[in-house]
Structure formats: structure tokens, C-alpha cells
Amino acid sequence: MILALETSCDDTCAAVVTAGGEILSNVVSGQEAIHGEFQGVVPELASRRHCEVILTVLHRALEEANVRPADLDAVAVTREPGLIGSLLAGVAAAKVIAARHDLPLIPVNHIEAHAYSVELEHDVNPPYVSLVASGGHTALFEVRDETTYRLLGRTRDDAAGEAYDKVAKMMELGYPGGPEIERTARDGNPGAIAFPRPTLDGDRRWAWRCEELDFSFSGLKTAVYYHLRDHPDARPADVAASFQRALNDVLVHKTLIAAERAGPSRVCVTGGVAANGPLREAFREQGRRRDTTVRFPSPELCTDNAAMVGHRARAVDARADLTLNASPSNTVLEAASGEAAAAAT
């Protein structure tokens, strides 16, 4: 049994996952109320809050799983990438538990945890293509097996979730922006405004090169900014729906093209943005047309959680000692640079 901790951004999470991958508990303590008034995460407030609640959260995870520390086989913790102060709160807590109960300490990469998270609920055996679309990252991987994957593309600027959050901020819809845009878009016409589909429009030649599966969302975000400036009477519902459709189109098409190029007819869509209802619908529809199976985690396993960290830890061979440090950047991906295969943390 693995106790997993995740504190890379603004959610304090603890979970207990069995050696077979069953989730016994999955506790998330969000911080929307703290960051809402700033319409974005304030790193210092996030790390302080993690420190305040982490013990309560991890006790709840043990209690709900009906597990005592003596029953545990290991402690897993997200060590990168993320906000450094936030990550350190989880890493420090994990070290204390590991030292106190003499347990192995397993360092986990947050993006890898998202990339493999569909396996928590679905029987998707690699190879498959995994899209991670979160607040800090947008990346496409060809997952080859439980320890090897290949980076196919990543964002050159804003992450998909970041674009959702920034557009929501421009529209004064609140934080986190993704769910607010989705809610506002429900009454809107997605065809009302022809926002650009960056790196998709006019680019029909899909050579098998990493850059061509890269994403770019800052131009779309700027287009929304100018539209709001030049059309103060625009219906918020139409702006939200048109933006959402444009961004989702890029995610769907690039991911399915990546699958066609890489070979697997299975696609997993993960990360906070994968909770978006219209995105899931568009993936299902386009997947059917192209004979590609598309799987998503349940919405609560798309956004940050520790169950995915516990799941990932099962495949990680590395063991850390008490000198384990957190890293704000994704050292695993950087070491793998470009198209090279990357091994587990």
C-alpha cells in the first residue's frame, strides 16, 4: 500500500493506493477561496496553506482508507515540476513520514503522473498517446510502456489551462478559469467569433517532426483580448464558447494526428483541462470518426490529485533518501530533450 502526497500547485492532496492500483482514498483540499480574489494562484499563500492543512489531509486519507501507517509499504510524493514552495511542503511531509515509519520514499514527476492517470480507471495498456493539458503544461507523449515514453510535442508558450485561466481573468469570470469558461459558454454560440486555431490553421503538412505537434496558445489568448477591447458589447457567452471551441479544436486535432503518426489507436486525455465537457465530447466524436479509442480519467482525477501520484509511484524504481529536494522545473523532460525516450523519475 502506498501513501501518496501531491502539493505541486494549489491543491493539498493525499491518497492511499494499493499495490494492485486500487484507490482506497483520495482526499483533495482546494484553495479556490484563498486565490479567488487574486484571480490566480499566489505562490506564497499556496505554500503556507499546504503547511497548515497537510497533516489533516493525510490523516483523512489514512482514515478513509482504513489504513494505519504500519500497513504502508511506501510513501510517494510529487517532487517536480511546480511551485517550489508548494512542492517543498509535500516533500517535507513525505520525508517525515518515511523517516518516522521507516518507509521507502518514492519521488514522482507530476506530468508523468497525469500522463499515466487514465490507467487508474481504465484498462489501457501501452502503447498509447497521452495528452496532458493542465494549468502549467500542455504536452503530447507516446507512452510505450510503464517506464518509457516519448515527447511528441509541447506548448511553446501558454499551457491550455493557463489560456483558459487568463481569458477568464480578462472576462472577470473568476478562478480557476476553466470551469468558469465552460459554465459561461453553455449559453453561447461556439461559431459566433472566428478565433484563430494557432499552429493548426493553414498548416496541413504534418511531417513527423516534434515541432509540428507543438502547441501555442498565446496568440489565441491575445485574439480574445483584442476582441473584448474592440467589441465591448460582445456576449460573454459567445466569447467564452468561441474561445473554448478554438482551443479545444487544437487539442483534439493535434492529439489525433499524433496518434495516427505514432501508430497507437488509443488516446488518453488527462490534466485539469480534460475535465472540460465539450472537450471530452469533441474527442469522443472525432475519435469515433478516426477509429481511435479515447479515454479520460473521471473529472476529479483529471485535476490535481494524489491517487495519480500513487499509481505512478508503482512503476518508479527510484528511491530517495532524506536529502530529496523538490524541483520547480521538469528535469525528466529536460534531460530527455526533444524526441528522446525518457525513463521514469
Ligand code: KG4
Ligand atoms: O492539472 P491541474 O489541476 O493542475 C495543474 O497541474 O496545473 O489543471 C488545472 C487547470 C487550470 O488551468 C484550470 O482552469 C483547468 O485545469 N481546468 C479546466 C476545467 N477544469 C479545470 N479547463 C477547462 N475546463 C474545465 N472544466
Ligand code: ZN
Ligand atoms: Zn496537474
